[in-house]
């Protein structure tokens with residue numbers, strides 16, 4: 001049987017693969033996207049002492065990202081055991097820009113733009129043009145799109161892989177490390193070491209299949225809960241109560257869908273459906289209409305609950 005790690009290592013390393021960086025040598029990190037995940041990734045790297053450059057396409061996005069970072073670091077002081085001084089130091093390590101050209105000196109870039117393939121492909125094409133070091137690692141936080149397609153948008157597919165964090169990134173310890181068939185083994189090892197040794201997270205290795213491990217299991221569950229709500233089996237609070245009290249989950253499925261963002265849940269479900277053609281991944285009419293209506297969960301103020 002083929003395992004995730006043999007899937008990744010089966011890829012032939014190109015003869016001209018750069019000598020991989022050691023994880024501790026990665027000091028300059030770029031994050032693309034100022035949404036919930038982008039801001040979270042910037043926070044995680046800044047708290048690990050890295051110089052972080054956060055890029056969004058516009059000033060409004062940057063202001064939102066900065067606000068998210070400040071709020072979350074405030075939570076970290078209250079809940080996560082960091083001091084006010086550590087919060088200030090982390091904030092000072094993050095700089096902001098609206099142009100990806102600012103990434104020319106980055107050693108690791110984490111892409112966290114919305115789950116639209118065309119947008120991600122555009123970002124990877126640009127990163128390939130602007131990031132100068134051949135040993136820099138270009139990572140996507142995609143939940144469900146094929147990593148290999150993003151890799152092929154660059155002239156350095158060996159340096160491209162998935163690093164999939166979980167929301168809220170500063171709190172949840174897991175990162176899925178996803179090598180594509182073209183990922184250089186050295187780059188994959190460096191990225192995994194960065195996750196564990198520098199960021200202090202736990203890594204699992206997953207093959208380049210839509211949903212990797214977590215979302216392949218989680219999304220059918222969330223979609224089923226939404227269908228259950230839509231069919232009127234039970235109201236939202238009771239569905240969530242069932243899973244928090246009955247199975248000791250920290251959040252029920254509808255509250256979790258609101259946290260992830262209903263647009264993201266729908267995008268991942270569609271990508272899974274595209275890959276596997278399983279009815280369990282089909283987006284229900286209610287989820288579709290909520291996304292069309294801008295009812296996206298926490299980030300828009302209204303989803304299955306009001307925020």
Ligand code: CAA
Pocket residue numbers: 072073075076079080081143165166167168170171172215218250251256260264
């Ligand atoms: N640093 C920064 N923020 C912290 C923190 C820390 N060390 N510790 C807590 N916080 C934040 C919490 O995130 C929470 O933020 P909000 O106010 O925005 O909700 C706030 O401080 C309050 O924290 P509490 O400890 O009071 O909250 P809690 O005990 O209810 O924990 C939670 C909140 C961590 C979100 C918890 O409910 C939880 O783990 N829920 C499950 C989340 C989950 O399953 N996420 C995975 C989603 S799937 C995904 O992300 C992948 C994908 O591709 C879709």
